[in-house]
Amino acid sequence: MKINRPHPLKVIFSVGKVTLLEVIRDKVLYSSLLIAILIFSVSFLASRLTFVNPERIVMDFGMTAISLVGAFIAVLIGSNLLNRDFERRTALVTLSRPMSRIEFVLGKYFGMIGVLFLNTIILSLFFFFILDRSGGIVHTSLLLGIFLLWIQSIFLCAVALLMSTFSTTSLSVILSVGIYLVGINISQVDFLYQKVNSKIAKFILRSISEGWPNFEFYNLEETLIYNLPISSDFVFNAIFYFLFYVVIIFTLASVLINRKES
Numbered sequence: 001m002k003i004n005r006p007h008p009l010k011v012i013f014s015v016g017k018v019t020l021l022e023v024i025r026d027k028v029l030y031s032s033l034l035i036a037i038l039i040f041s042v043s044f045l046a047s048r049l050t051f052v053n054p055e056r057i058v059m060d061f062g063m064t065a066i067s068l069v070g071a072f073i074a075v076l077i078g079s080n081l082l083n084r085d086f087e088r089r090t091a092l093v094t095l096s097r098p099m100s101r102i103e104f105v106l107g108k109y110f111g112m113i114g115v116l117f118l119n120t121i122i123l124s125l126f127f128f129f130i131l132d133r134s135g136g137i138v139h140t141s142l143l144l145g146i147f148l149l150w151i152q153s154i155f156l157c158a159v160a161l162l163m164s165t166f167s168t169t170s171l172s173v174i175l176s177v178g179i180y181l182v183g184i185n186i187s188q189v190d191f192l193y194q195k196v197n198s199k200i201a202k203f204i205l206r207s208i209s210e211g212w213p214n215f216e217f218y219n220l221e222e223t224l225i226y227n228l229p230i231s232s233d234f235v236f237n238a239i240f241y242f243l244f245y246v247v248i249i250f251t252l253a254s255v256l257i258n259r260k261e262s
Contacts, residue, residue, distance in 0.1 A: 079176055
């Protein structure tokens, strides 16, 4: 008897919707939002103690909070999504239906995209309120900068999901954090490349600089503090760079997830 297989996009959307609702009930999300609100509050108090450009202090704290909280959620929740379902054996029930494992992983990922989008919106609204009270202005470059931080967070989430396809939750977190820390310091890697004399060291540093996910590419805090414009070409390049890596990540994930114990 032939089984009518639902459209892959419908499967991905269904899994994503369930994932979104599951994560919203997760205490990690609320804890991270609370941490961000505390950081915003500290930034507002700090801006009250200075008479020179208080909005820059709020901008500095605010962009840092959005970036760190997005990374925190992407790593902690993203690294645990697959392993939690496989450990609880609920993945068996889900995968017994007419869907492939890669559709299951993509559904989880799209659910996390929704979670991180919701997180960014909530934090941004609170940030805009504090910025307005400090005399700052919500300009187009700021909106683009926050959009790029959201791209950064879903980029990191894709990395965390990839790590979880072949490792435990703890190891996935460690690997994801390591990749993130190197990725936000690519300019330092380039600096070391210019300084070292060893050919082997130069080769390793050059390989990291060109092949490692560059999360620093999405952090435009200094540009925003000085209210410099962000070109549309830069935004398009940032999106293309993200999509290029995501295709590679989920190509690898499609292979590795089939080896995961079920």
